[in-house]
Amino acid sequence: MILLTWYLILSGVLFTIGAVGVLIRRNAIVIFMCIELMLNAVNLAFVTFARQLNSMDGQIFVFFIMTVAAAEAAVGLAIIIAIYRNKATVNVDNINLMKW
């Protein structure tokens, strides 16, 4: 039996990798994938606690998150494609129209 702690550590590591990726990477697609990674890290934590507490609530949350992530993927990729068509790049440093 693998300890609960290990699952949570894995979840934390995945989340941190994702967060760091969002912060330091410049490629929009990579940032986007990092966000997905963070979401899935959270999913893992939910599932772990659901099993531990013998409650279905956490698992149901996971389904919600997956649904939202799927919708987000559709919208997010569409935005990235639109940006690429506009600027011929997906480097976020060049996407700075809002900067004063």
Added chain:
Amino acid sequence: MPYFFGCSYLDLIGYVLLFPLAGTVINGFLGKKLNKAIVGIVGCTAIGLSFIVSFFVFIDLLKLAPEHRVFEKDYFTWIGSGAFEAIAGLQVDPLSVIMILVVSGVGFLIHVYSVGYMHDDDGFYRYFTYLNLFTFSMLLLVLANNFLLMFIGWEGVGLCSYLLIGFWFEKKSASDAGMKAFIVNRVGDFGFILAIMLIFVTFNTIDFTDVFHAAPEHLQTGSFIATMITLLLFVGAVGKSAQIPLYTWLPDAMEGPTPVSALIHAATMVTAGVYMVVRCNVLYTLSPFSLTVVAVIGGATALFAATIGLAQNDIKRVLAYSTVSQIGYMFLACGVGAYITGIFHLVTHAFFKALLFLGSGSVIHGLGGEQDMRKMGGLKKYMPTTHTTFLIGTLAIAGIPPFAGFFSKDEILLDAFTKGSLLLWGLGAFAALLTAFYMFRLLFMTFYGKSNMTKHVEEHVHESPMSILIPLLVLALLSILGGFIGFPTASAINSFLAPVIGGGHHSMADGGNLHHVSNSLMFSMMGISTGIAIVGILLAYLMYIKQPDLPAKIVGKFKLIYKIIYNKYYVDEIYDATIVKPTVKTSFILWKIVDVKIIDGFVNAVARIVELKSEVLKLFQTGYVRNYALSILLGGVIIIVCSLVLL
């Protein structure tokens, strides 16, 4: 009671105001497109109709019993705020009826006159718009049933006075004179506003009837509040009616068209102060000190202005100083408690002074704009009608029986003698001597003697057209007959106005006028004042007809005095040096240093500081999503750590 569409004529009082207002609106908005004939007809008709309504109101009022001759009509609540309430309402009583008859009657004649006088002016429609607006404001002033509404009329006439003095605003002197009139009037208006506030604070109402009803119970005779209210009101009257020390604007107001000088700056507006004092007679009676001030200022102004009139050469300026002087007489009468006499003189003065101004206008018109009397002379044969009417006006103002001015001026002198003091009588009597002198000086210099006109003017001099002569003739008739409304032994105006004085206490009014004066005193006073007038006339005759070189000799002897009088006692210069210049200088300092450096500097400094701080704060707003995401993450971590530690 006659009924008109089911209501008495008194109910139609609003139309007295409505017609001039309608005339203003029509001429003001459409006048530019209408031709001059229509503009003139609209302007005159408006005032004519107003006069007709006033007349019927007067007839209706006469049918009521004397003690019931007060009619108030409230239209709507104009301002209602807590305890303060100002109602747009009109009050018809003997005093206001006399005033609206004079204003609309003389106003109508002057409108007709103006059609001829202003015919060649480009601003014809503008002129009639202002003149109608003036008549409206003046009627509002005298009809209002509370202080605030009266103040609106008061300011309205001030505005029209400004607009009409500066009517030829391309001329700098005219626009300067307009501003001077307006600013000097503001000083007086300030006193008036304070008085209204004080009245409200004291009586909790500004309605005439309520205030005058409450005053005798509320205030003790000679109390501080009564004195303050009346003195502040009098400050307003001094400004509007051009008395010492605020009279300087009136002579300059002669820059306006002559009919304006006749209507506004002689017959009606400048007498508003007298009307106001008489309207508030209940309050004034409560303050003997204020009455003394009124009488002294009035008497002093009467004499002071008359002396200046001696040495002026501009025909209109002589008349202007004579107006100041005559209004001084009215205040003198009010100051000794003879309010009715003051109003009586106001009415007769309106007739003969309007006549004199219009006559001078006719002369100026005939001479193509010349106003200097030294360049006139011998006009009698060129302008016979103008001469005749002018002579009547001059006799009236000089106080020769049976012309209008004789009765009213004589009564004022009599009242000053019996109720005032010998000093006040002396002031008035000496001013009367001077009046007779300078008015006949004016008459002789203009119409008699040899002609001093330039050749060019002499060829073109002509009698004025009918639209100018008819008003002159009507006013001349009024100047002859007007005095009989106050005939000493059977004074119609006395009994008519009596209910207005002293809030209806008849004893006061009856005792106040002539009834206690013995006939012998009355007739000897009449003899004295006529004698004084004749002496003045003979002096003028001697100096300007018999020995035309005499004035120059006298001037040569009293060079200094002449110079002082000729320069109007340097009052304008003194005001300029002590008030105008320092004000301008202080304003300049306030502008250049306080405003530009301190106030603007402060505002700019605040903006500069914000800008500098923003430069720092700007750095936080990089525009990179990852920086924001990092702060979100850090924030989340801090919150989690904190909650873990704290829990």
